[in-house]
Amino acid sequence: MSVVLITGSSTGIGRLTALTLAGQGHQVYASMRSLTSPDGAATVAGFAAVDNLHVVELDVTSQESANAAVRTVVEQAGHLDVVINNAGHLYVGYVEAFTDDDLTHLIDVNAVGAHRVNRAALPYLREQRSGTLLYVGSTIIVTTPPFLGPYVASKAAFDALAVVTSYEASQFGIETSIVMPGAITQGTAHFPNASRASDAEVTAAYATLDELVARNEAATASLVRPGIDPNPQRVADEIARVLALPRGTKPFRTVVDFTEAGVDHVMAFADLTRETFVHRLGFGRTLQLQS
Secondary structure (H helix, E strand, C coil): CCEEEECCCCCHHHHHHHHHHHHCCCEEEEEECCCCCHHHHHHHHHHCCCCCEEEEECCCCCHHHHHHHHHHHHHHHCCCCEEEECCCCCECCCHHHCCHHHHHHHHHHHHHHHHHHHHHHHHHHHHHCCEEEEEECCCHHHHCCCCCHHHHHHHHHHHHHHHHHHHHHHCCCEEEEEEEECCCCCCCCCCCCCECCCCHHHHHHCHHHHHHHHCHHHHHHCCCCCCCCCCCHHHHHHHHHHHHCCCCCCCCEEEECCCCCCHHHHHHHHHHHHHHHHHHHCCHHHHCCCC
């Protein structure tokens, strides 16, 4: 069984993944930005009775916080095997109405946050020459729906950082897997807790589109065919399945998409194209897990 650190574990996919992996016997460190906020305190209380499940405070917007959280895990568990970069936030609104500070903040949380956690964890993983970086990405980088502009941009940056980090991490025996959930409107706080654009004046100028934005969540939910259960537990189960695979056999990318948008086919071709280009550069060894 592995020692696992998960970011963004107070709700949704992160919470379900923490519970699923702990239930399988992994030593799970479920992290969240604050252990004393209403969401954080409720999660801590709920996790208290679960075997193999520990909580740790980790604010992905702070390198010091990431360093301290990883250090705590290693000191308590003796080592670290898996980092699941899951923390993220959603913005809904008109792209022009998001200020540069809005956009910068979301990219900081959703993309740079994972980089901070990796910078905290990679020294330990490199030293032991083993481990897994698992990223909870999004099919949105392909589907690119309206009214979610900053979120799309941040998840694209998140995915790109995961890919380029994998080249270097692989040379130290560290595996990478990107699990890409499709749009999920049930069982998470993603849409209900979404933030809006700061520029109210520009937002008002787009009022003719307000009706479209208002039904964004319902429109997304309507993409799921009758008979399909869009339960985010299936994403947690896929993460658990990937982590259970033997070293060297984990898929680089896997898709769990209840909307059946065909992103798995797009990404298979995109990754093949990328890998071919890397081989042509003469850097093919970066695509192979080294011992």
